[in-house]
């Protein structure tokens with residue numbers, strides 16, 4: 001269980017408020033910043049504090065958290081791998097890429113490796129069909145993938161914290 005530092009949440013909210021030009025973007029930008037701070041997830045206690053600080057219903061915060069697949073309220077790995085499952089990626093080797101990832105990491109979709117390094121997820125089209133099949137690791141994209149390239153990429157991330 002992650003210990004949520006409410007002062008830190010307040011600090012993040014204040015900073016985002018100052019840096020966000022459009023009022024309507026404050027909630028989503030805050031949730032992004034909190035998710036970055038907590039290594040790829042938004043702890044429920046932090047979500048509730050955000051609602052309080054922004055003076056909005058908690059249900060609104062959860063609505064946004066569940067609408068966007070990039071958010072999670074469950075702890076995830078340091079690196080979230082999202083495999084595109086839309087048709088152009090699927091027919092150009094996406095299935096093999098997914099199998100290679102499952103084998104390499106020893107986990108299924110929705111799971112996190114025991115060392116807390118990787119979480120495996122799927123996503124719909126990332127708009128990069130020209131270089132299908134595609135995956136994203138946090139905010140970096142990788143295209144024209146093969147099972148061999150997967151091996152190389154995962155080794156790189158395992159070996160280099162800043163891959």
Ligand code: FES
Nearest residue numbers: 084089126128129
């Ligand atoms: S279908 Fe995979 S990026 Fe478009």
